[in-house]
Amino acid sequence: MVTLIEKTDSDLPDDVCDALARACEREPEGTVARETLRIILESAALSRNSVLPICQDTGSILAIVRAEPTKRVFDIERALREGLRHLTKKGMLRQNCVDPLTGENTGDNLGEHVPQIHFIPTPAPATVSLMLKGGGSENMSAQYSLPDSGLDAGRDLDGVRRCILDALFRAQGKGCAPGIVGVCIGGDRASGYLLAKEMLFRRLDEPNPVHDLELLEERVVEEANGLGIGPMGLGGRSTLLGARIGLAGRHPACFFVTVAYSCWATRRMTAELDEEGRIARWL
């Protein structure tokens, strides 16, 4: 589990790197946007090669465990917690868990409801999906309840589009653009945020299985990049690397659109485990 956390922390996924490299190519020579993306790519390569944290904000930890409901699940949970403690001590993870009442840092990335571990009973083999998501981008995530008269957003895909563009406009460079948005249409207040985050596990180069959503994803990316916000909000053509939109059943009275904003340093990995709990392969 230490390997999974360390790799997630230091090795930016190849599809995200590819999208950043393409974004860099799109920006004209000599611009702040191109130089910013060049620094981003160089820093990511340095982190991968030297096994260093990609960002000093090593995020809050979300783990989604898919395994058969046996006692082994407890072993996975224990290994995750021990891995976090070990890597915090080693300087691979920043001390990112603070008691909201006393303001004291727990010092080991463990605390009340931290890390977040979700268990989904699934037939073997077991997989663990890990996301380290920084606080700056998390602050830019937003949830909308449609209809929203301020945005002129109704209960349809155009309304969803208006919500996503509003979230991106409000974020400007504060979430470390060019980012990726995971979006959940439907669900309730709680499931919306979780599912929107889960959308960020989907690779950027895989098509959306729902054709209408794929069209919406393409439209939003094109329009977001036209806003001119650019890398780090300093201007340019690259504001959004990708949009990943999913659905959840909704209550007839509710129509939530939840936008999980993730920075360019979208750190997520999924590993399949063997019978002994070791990493069998990367997914």
Place this chain on the structure above:
Amino acid sequence: MAVKKITSPLSPDVSRGLRTGDAVLLSGRVVTARDQVHKYLAAGGDSPVDLKGLVVYHCGPVAIQENGIWVVRAAGPTTSMREEPYEAKVIRDHRPGAIMGKGGMGDATRDALRTEGCAYLHLTGGAASYIARTIVSVEEVYLTGFGQPEAMWVLQVEDLPALVTMDSRGDSLHRKIENSSWKVLKQILKNPFP
């Protein structure tokens, strides 16, 4: 892009002369201050370091001690806007040479930059390894009671690349981009999906 080399502590003339859009290479002494330190200073707490002319950096580094020496492993900027409630007072009380972070700051800070002749330097968020490489040493760490990320780290940096995005004349690249992107957004929304 022509690059200006500057060294912290910055003289009042250098701070005042920085212009939005200037690319700089920063060397010298940089002091980190995040939410807790800003809140503390704005409430009138004593600064363990005289901040006059220094660069105040919005950053919570990842650092470990190796044989008694602090080594910074990752040290990118955090979102500066969280310090907006405190920054103007910190600038007026402590007269730093520049504020450094990411994402830009609001009107209160912009006014303080103007009246105190200060500037805002922008770094590439997330480029933590790249930036850490420009940190040559940790001089001292103060206010550790706030926790490691929130403590006040006194760092020596060399040739750290930054962009001036707010200056002593009241210019703000962030304000400019926000205004222009708002105009585009209003146009875009005239064509519905699909």
